[in-house]
Amino acid sequence: MTRICWWLVDRLSRLLEPDEREAVRGDLAESGETGGQALRGVLGLVVRRQAALWKHWRPWLALIGVVIPVGMLLTIASRATANGSAIYIWLYANNWDWSFLENAGFRHDLAHFSAGVCMSYVTLMCWSWTSGFVLGSLSRGAIPVNGALFYLVLLLAELPGAPRYIGHSPLLYRTGDVDVHSVVFALAFYRVMFPLIVQAVLVLLPSLWGMRQGLRLVTFRPLLQTTLWIAALATLAAIAIPSHVWWRFNHLYLPLVAWDGWQARLLRLVVYWPIAYMAAQWGGPIAFQEKNT
Amino acid sequence: MLGEFEYLLLTAAARLGEDAYGAAIRQEIEDVTGRRCSIGALYTTLDRLEAKTFIKTRMGSPTPQRGGRPKRMVRVTAQGIRAARDFYAAVTRVSRGVSWEAL
Numbered sequence: 001m002t003r004i005c006w007w008l009v010d011r012l013s014r015l016l017e018p019d020e021r022e023a024v025r026g027d028l029a030e031s032g033e034t035g036g037q038a039l040r041g042v043l044g045l046v047v048r049r050q051a052a053l054w055k056h057w058r059p060w061l062a063l064i065g066v067v068i069p070v071g072m073l074l075t076i077a078s079r080a081t082a083n084g085s086a087i088y089i090w091l092y093a094n095n096w097d098w099s100f101l102e103n104a105g106f107r108h109d110l111a112h113f114s115a116g117v118c119m120s121y122v123t124l125m126c127w128s129w130t131s132g133f134v135l136g137s138l139s140r141g142a143i144p145v146n147g148a149l150f151y152l153v154l155l156l157a158e159l160p161g162a163p164r165y166i167g168h169s170p171l172l173y174r175t176g177d178v179d180v181h182s183v184v185f186a187l188a189f190y191r192v193m194f195p196l197i198v199q200a201v202l203v204l205l206p207s208l209w210g211m212r213q214g215l216r217l218v219t220f221r222p223l224l225q226t227t228l229w230i231a232a233l234a235t236l237a238a239i240a241i242p243s244h245v246w247w248r249f250n251h252l253y254l255p256l257v258a259w260d261g262w263q264a265r266l267l268r269l270v271v272y273w274p275i276a277y278m279a280a281q282w283g284g285p286i287a288f289q290e291k292n293t
Numbered sequence: 294m295l296g297e298f299e300y301l302l303l304t305a306a307a308r309l310g311e312d313a314y315g316a317a318i319r320q321e322i323e324d325v326t327g328r329r330c331s332i333g334a335l336y337t338t339l340d341r342l343e344a345k346t347f348i349k350t351r352m353g354s355p356t357p358q359r360g361g362r363p364k365r366m367v368r369v370t371a372q373g374i375r376a377a378r379d380f381y382a383a384v385t386r387v388s389r390g391v392s393w394e395a396l
Contacts, residue, residue, distance in 0.1 A: 019352055019363075019365070020336060020365070022352075022362045022363055023314075023315055023336075023352070023362070023363060023364060023365035024315070024332055024336065025360065025362050026315075026316070026355075026356075026359035026360065026362030026363060026364060027315045027316040027319070027332065027359075027364075028332070029358070029359050029360040029362065030316045030358055030359045031316050031319070031320070040331075041331055041332035041333065042332065043333075044331050044332065044333030044334075045331075045332050045333035045336055045337070046333075047333070048333045048334075048337045049337070052337070
């Protein structure tokens with residue numbers, strides 16, 4: 001029990017600033033507190049520190065602007081991607097015959113659908129990464145709370161089934177009416193497991209990675225920060241605009257920003273900016289050198 | 294104006310002088326008041342007092358009995374001394390003529 005308490009103390013104290021963490025751990029070692037007392041003390045300090053962060057507007061903006069709406073939209077996008085690709089995976093997996101590959105039409109269709117599914121996966125990953133990036137850069141120190149709430153929204157929205165009627169994206173493969181493909185979705189794997197796998201791999205992991213990168217944004221030069229912010233906000237808009245709610249709004253009030261306009265085509269390209277960002281990070285160009293280097 | 298806990302902390306730090314740091318201040322407060330002082334309350338109050346410029350803190354050198362971890366050393370500033378003196382004077386003035394034993 002004591003071991004678990006000290007392990008928890010170690011984990012919790014990582015949420016403190018490095019200097020404070022060292023001083024607190026030193027104080028606990030010197031005063032000879034039990035694991036339980038130390039855990040209570042560190043927990044109290046972490047809670048106070050987190051509460052203090054919520055006096056600023058940034059964590060609130062992240063909560064209201066990203067955690068709830070983007071969490072819901074990502075769940076819808078994730079479900080649409082999973083269902084859309086499940087049909088093709090089932091179709092090919094259940095009817096596969098190597099001799100089909102001799103048929104040029106089959107090869108063409110296979111390449112076409114595989115490319116479509118892969119693109120929808122990459123799109124979802126980029127959206128998730130960007131959502132995490134924005135959440136991390138807005139929340140900063142409050143990321144443990146906002147990150148946990150973000151994943152809670154994803155989980156809660158996925159379990160009862162997100163309201164599918166607002167999920168309508170030209171960037172993602174759609175099933176249309178799931179009932180039409182009842183043969184596929186009668187299988188528990190495609191109905192339950194596959195959407196969860198897609199959400200874990202294409203939403204949870206990329207968004208966690210994005211959060212880590214977003215926390216570093218403050219260390220970049222102002223011009224780079226602004227550029228990244230514009231790209232991130234355009235990507236978030238690309239998640240929101242295709243939904244029916246925005247589609248109706250666009251048609252009623254902003255006919256020039258219809259989804260098929262040049263603005264939309266540009267948005268579709270901007271969505272993939274995380275790939276360029278990561279390539280630039282690994283390449284280590286001068287632009288990505290941090291302010292203090 | 295200081296709060297009660299802020300005053301206790303300033304007084305403990307002033308009494309400890311050069312040896313004022315987190316664990317020692319905490320021990321001093323617990324010994325004097327007989328009440329438990331949580332690490333959370335101590336460190337957030339230290340930050341508040343530093344923001345008010347009543348104390349200055351710095352990281353000391355690591356020691357073996359602390360598992361090689363440094364201390365957060367505390368020094369009461371002139372403004373801190375003035376604030377504690379004002380608080381003490383206010384408590385003394387407001388207490389004049391009141392005997393808590395008799396009530």
